[in-house]
Amino acid sequence: MYVFFISERLHRYLIIGTLFLLSWAFTLKADEVPGPQVLDTSVVVHLRIAYPLNVSTIEEDYMSNARVLPMVKEYLERSPRIDSIIIYSYASPEGPLRINRRLAAERGRNAREYLLRHLPPGKGVSEDRIKIDPTPENWEGLIEMVKESYPYEDKEELVSILEDRRINDDQREARMRRFNGGRPWEYIRTEILPHLRYAKWTAAWQKIELKKDMPEIAPLPQLTMTACAPAIESPIFREFPEVVQEPEVLEKEKLILALKTNMLYDVVSMLNFSIEVPLFKERMSILYYHQAPWWTWGMADNEFCLRFLSIGTEARVWSAPQMRGHFLGVYGESGKYDFEHKRSICRQGEFWSAGLSYGYAMPIGKRQKLNLEFSVSAGYASIAFRGYVPSEDYEILWRDPSEVGRWHYWGPTKAQISLVIPITVRYKSGR
Numbered sequence: 001m002y003v004f005f006i007s008e009r010l011h012r013y014l015i016i017g018t019l020f021l022l023s024w025a026f027t028l029k030a031d032e033v034p035g036p037q038v039l040d041t042s043v044v045v046h047l048r049i050a051y052p053l054n055v056s057t058i059e060e061d062y063m064s065n066a067r068v069l070p071m072v073k074e075y076l077e078r079s080p081r082i083d084s085i086i087i088y089s090y091a092s093p094e095g096p097l098r099i100n101r102r103l104a105a106e107r108g109r110n111a112r113e114y115l116l117r118h119l120p121p122g123k124g125v126s127e128d129r130i131k132i133d134p135t136p137e138n139w140e141g142l143i144e145m146v147k148e149s150y151p152y153e154d155k156e157e158l159v160s161i162l163e164d165r166r167i168n169d170d171q172r173e174a175r176m177r178r179f180n181g182g183r184p185w186e187y188i189r190t191e192i193l194p195h196l197r198y199a200k201w202t203a204a205w206q207k208i209e210l211k212k213d214m215p216e217i218a219p220l221p222q223l224t225m226t227a228c229a230p231a232i233e234s235p236i237f238r239e240f241p242e243v244v245q246e247p248e249v250l251e252k253e254k255l256i257l258a259l260k261t262n263m264l265y266d267v268v269s270m271l272n273f274s275i276e277v278p279l280f281k282e283r284m285s286i287l288y289y290h291q292a293p294w295w296t297w298g299m300a301d302n303e304f305c306l307r308f309l310s311i312g313t314e315a316r317v318w319s320a321p322q323m324r325g326h327f328l329g330v331y332g333e334s335g336k337y338d339f340e341h342k343r344s345i346c347r348q349g350e351f352w353s354a355g356l357s358y359g360y361a362m363p364i365g366k367r368q369k370l371n372l373e374f375s376v377s378a379g380y381a382s383i384a385f386r387g388y389v390p391s392e393d394y395e396i397l398w399r400d401p402s403e404v405g406r407w408h409y410w411g412p413t414k415a416q417i418s419l420v421i422p423i424t425v426r427y428k429s430g431r
Contacts, residue, residue, distance in 0.1 A: 047072055049111060051197040053092075054099075056106035058114055063194065073118050085130045085202075087111045092196040093137035094173065094189070101136040103197075108132035111199035137169060138196040145192045150184070152321045153281065158184050180320030182363045190253060255282055255322045259421045260289075260373065269293060270308060274418070282321040287314040291335070300394040303342060310335025314357060322422065324371060329357035331377060331414075340390075347385045347403065353413050355379015361420060371420035381409040 049072075050063040060069055089108030091100035112130045143162045150158065161175050177185045260274035274289035291310045298304040312333025319325040331354065338348035359375025387403020390396070 046200060046202055047075075048198045048200050049114075050194070051103075051107055051199070053194070053197065054095075054103065056103050057110055072115075076115070076118055077120050085115065087115075087130065087132050087199055088202065089132065089134045089199040090138040090141065090196060091136055092193040093139050093142055093169065094193060097136060097169070101134070104134035104136045105132070107197075107199045108134045139169065139172075141196045142188070142192065145195065146188070149192070150187065152184065152187070153283065154180055154184060154320065181324030181326075181361060182368060183320045183322040183324040186322070186363065186368055187253075253424045253426050255422055255424050257423050258323055258371070259423065260418045262416045262418050264415060264417055265291065265293075269295065269306070276316075276323060278323055282323060283318055285316045285318065285323055285327075287316060287329070287331075288312075289314070289333075298342075298394070302340070302390055302394040302397065305338050305340035307338040307348075308335065309337075310351075312353075316357070323420075324361045324363060326360050327358070327375075329359070329375075329377075331355060331357055331379070343390060346388050346390065346397075346400075348388070349383060349385040351381060351383040353379060353381035355413055357414070359416070369422070371422060373416065373418040373420050375414075375416045375418070376412065377414035378412045379410075381407075381413055383407040383409065 047068050048064070049058055049068060050065055051057075052059065052062055058065065058069075060066060087108050089104050089111060091103040091107070093100070109132065112127065112132060115130060116127060139162070143159065146155065146159060146162060158176070158179060161172060161179060164172065167175070176188070179185065255278050257278070258276045260276065262272050262274075265272045270291055270293040272289065272291040274287055276285050276287040278285045289312050291308055293306050293308050295306045296302065296304065310333055312331060314329045314331035316323075316327045316329040318327045332352075333354075334350070334352035336348070336350045340346050355378050357375055357377040359373055361371045361373040364370050364372045384406045385403070387400035388397045389400050391398070
């Protein structure tokens with residue numbers, strides 16, 4: 001009984017050992033068979049479709065769409081069988097939230113419809129397998145682009161407003177619009193926000209890896225969608241065009257000068273104009289101004305006279321770029337004058353003046369292309385004067401030797417409310 005029991009146990013061990021050796025032998029044999037090996041790796045591609053302000057339909061000629069949309073169609077036709085697609089759609093962070101929420105959702109739906117129209121048959125993708133992820137206000141994209149491309153010296157202050165978590169989005173937008181006289185907002189509105197209105201398609205599929213003794217498959221260029229290629233018994237070689245991601249080109253705006261007129265002088269027909277040129281990244285400027293009312297009227301064209309010819313210059317330091325916000329200035333001017341009102345005021349002479357100026361400029365208008373500037377000046381003025389007396393018929397003006405002298409004046413010298421027309425040029429800059 002004991003011997004039989006030992007023999008039975010040994011018999012079981014022999015069977016198990018034999019099965020183990022056989023499985024090991026088959027494993028070695030299988031390793032000798034060459035063939036493709038499917039690994040869990042993926043190819044991912046990202047493409048962006050841009051949208052104009054308050055528009056949710058795809059416009060093929062807008063911004064980079066003319067280049068990107070043909071790439072989308074090419075990828076859809078040449079890619080392996082697609083499994084699923086995710087579309088991330090965005091609206092820029094301006095305007096009411098309810099409108100931005102609608103725009104982001106509609107842009108995602110329209111992108112999905114465009115994708116379905118251009119999907120070749122056999123890809124196995126239906127509408128319910130294309131997911132949409134809308135973001136109503138793309139604040140993260142705005143912060144990233146401001147950090148990367150905003151060119152002015154107040155960048156740190158602007159970023160601190162954008163990243164302030166103590167305020168809500170409406171307060172953040174309001175502060176951003178008012179910051180430094182609205183100049184940063186103007187740059188953001190024209191140069192950054194158009195690049196935040198887009199739908200991004202992301203796709204991926206498995207990449208086939210072969211053993212070292214087999215030729216490699218050309219790599220797929222990057223795209224944006226999610227897909228999967230089934231395992232195959234023998235390699236299939238495909239040629240995919242290499243996509244070169246061109247650097248995105250931004251159009252920027254540079255202020256070269258500003259034309260101005262003092263509307264307070266215009267009201268009393270004192271014709272005037274000014275030209276201001278920015279310096280040192282628009283933080284300083286040089287202003288040249290000229291006034292030239294030269295009117296006479298009344299009896300014998302000598303009863304009334306308003307003649308005031310002056311030229312001046314002013315150096316300014318600005319608190320914000322593009323000559324907006326607060327400024328301090330140092331001015332100097334000189335000229336001559338002739339004022340006559342019948343016989344009550346009859347004086348002419350020369351003058352010069354110098355002093356300090358303070359002012360503030362702000363954007364106006366729907367498109368905020370114009371500025372309104374307020375300023376006051378104070379300083380010293382030296383004014384020479386000579387009196388005269390007209391004849392009864394105003395044909396002759398007689399010099400009055402008792403009315404000759406010079407005034408020395410300290411105090412306010414000028415007040416201005418000026419309409420400003422900035423002159424800018426646009427240029428392209430790569431990101």
